[in-house]
Amino acid sequence: MKKQIAFTCMLLAVIFWAQGCSNPKKLMYSGNYDEAIEKSVQKLRKDKNNEKYIAVLEEAYIKATQRDNERIVFLKKEGKPDNWRAVYDTYVHLAARQEKVKPLLPLTLKSGNRTANIAIVNYTDDIIDAKQKATEYLYTLAVKKIDSGSKQKAREAYRDLQEVKRLYPNFKDTEQQMQRARILGTSFVLIDTKNSSGIPIPPDFERQLVNLNPRDLNSDWVEYHLSAANNIPYDYDIIVNLQGVEISPEAYHEKQFEREREIVDGWVYAKDSKGNYILDSLGNKIKTDKFVRVSCRVTQIDLYKEARLGGSVDFFNRKTKQRLLSVPVNANAVYAYAYATINGDRKALDDEKDKDLLRLANNPPAGFPPDFELIMQTTAGLQEAIAGAIRTNRSAVDD
Structure with missing residues (x-):
């Protein structure tokens, strides 16, 4: 009996917790504005005149928009060039949020005899400006990393340039810079054989020993070669040293x-x-x-x-x-x-x-x-x- 009561209490607790997590108003008051907006939009798609969810959507939308705009102001005032990616992402988030709400507008609160205060702003110029500045910063940073001559920096630069391509596929000479980063960041390894056994070994046998498939060995930043290639700056040698034949x-x-x-x-x-x-x-x-x-x-x-x-x-x-x-x-x-x-x-x-x-x-x-x-x-x-x-x-x- 005690076990049954304990199980019932636990079940009720889970139900109440689940209801709280899905309640738009509680989500809003806990600062989860976007979740509150998402839940309210889902409800209003079924019943556009439900004033309870209109009121929650309005308040959560205003607060979420205010928070994002305050973040943008702070990032810009801070003056760090690496902030532009965060500024761009925040503008994109603002635009996506209003696109989610836009099909429901206008929303009317009949009890207050007014239309919900959900402002629609054109963020296009802001997005383009932040995107350009973020891309320029990443590109410039990547080139500096490549010019440093460090393998690790070159690998970081390659990842930065991948982000540049995602933002602007044809930005400047990104492809050429990525090739530079790839070559500098890669550890090139040449595999060869050596016979130290003192017993003559046919050349065919030595060739067979290293008749490996480099693609099965290669990783993201390590490339193995079975024969020396022109213009490749090899970093390491792997010698298969045959020492004893019995x-x-x-x-x-x-x-x-x-x-x-x-x-x-x-x-x-x-x-x-x-x-x-x-x-x-x-x-x-x-x-x-x-x-x-x-x-x-x-x-x-x-x-x-x-x-x-x-x-x-x-x-x-x-x-x-x-x-x-x-x-x-x-x-x-x-x-x-x-x-x-x-x-x-x-x-x-x-x-x-x-x-x-x-x-x-x-x-x-x-x-x-x-x-x-x-x-x-x-x-x-x-x-x-x-x-x-x-x-x-x-x-x-x-x-």
């Missing part, structure tokens, strides 16, 4: 299995102990299975060979020549093959008990792959490890 001995293991069993090999006429044919009730000779003993020798051959490659992904600052980071990477490729040969009668093998040997007997005999072939098979695993090291440590090359 080829295991060729492991050859041979096992032999002997199999022997009786199998059915046709039929014969059954005879009794005296050598006479056994007849059925009709006088016909009775047939019986003919069994023979068969045998074979199975030789199972297991081949194993492994290539192991190890190295590191080294990050260098090109200007200072300093190594920033070294991430170990490794990969391996395994050759494991088995086959079997059968000498004798294959029927000596049981289909169920000897199914593994029968399966191996279907594999053709083979030898070991060359070292180079096995080394090449490690490239996929090493590529994945290299790409992972670059992605994980992107912050090392992101100024």
Whole structure:
């Protein structure tokens, strides 16, 4: 019972709170003028003559407009050039508010025998003036940031110029300045390989190691290249340093299995102990299975060979020549093959008990792959490890 009462009280509290939040008059008195205007407009669209909501709309509109105009006056008097964006946004807000109310006008308060005091002002010139000044300020600020030569400032400038484009798509040479900011703000990274293993490695293998997709590695302000491009000021080098190549001995293991069993090999006429044919009730000779003993020798051959490659992904600052980071990477490729040969009668093998040997007997005999072939098979695993090291440590090359 107590739980039910508590739940009922809580439910009523939520209902009253929700009603308060949606009550235009209470919203107005709490200073939420635009919400009060929105709620009142919704009500008046259904009933334009509802004086209760007309009165709330009028008061909230006057107060909201007064507050915005006071903010504009303050921002202008403060004299900061970066205030013009806020001035512009406030004028746009004033215009949007009156556009929301305009379709309902005029609104008449019959009880007071008057029309609601909702003034409509043409803000076009004010919006254009503030927009131009805000755009000019952002553009000038962005150019100064680019001219500073700082990567971080160039990135800030790019964002400022994006805002310029939103305000005025064709303002001055914004596109060219954005290209300048993009190039200066981007950390360009050149990826290359180095063989420190002391073992000659075919060029194809080294190329395969860094055959990565730069687009999968790039971020907003970091761009990776697999070969040097003209007129690109590279900031960092990533060297894939191959330090060790190990080829295991060729492991050859041979096992032999002997199999022997009786199998059915046709039929014969059954005879009794005296050598006479056994007849059925009709006088016909009775047939019986003919069994023979068969045998074979199975030789199972297991081949194993492994290539192991190890190295590191080294990050260098090109200007200072300093190594920033070294991430170990490794990969391996395994050759494991088995086959079997059968000498004798294959029927000596049981289909169920000897199914593994029968399966191996279907594999053709083979030898070991060359070292180079096995080394090449490690490239996929090493590529994945290299790409992972670059992605994980992107912050090392992101100024």
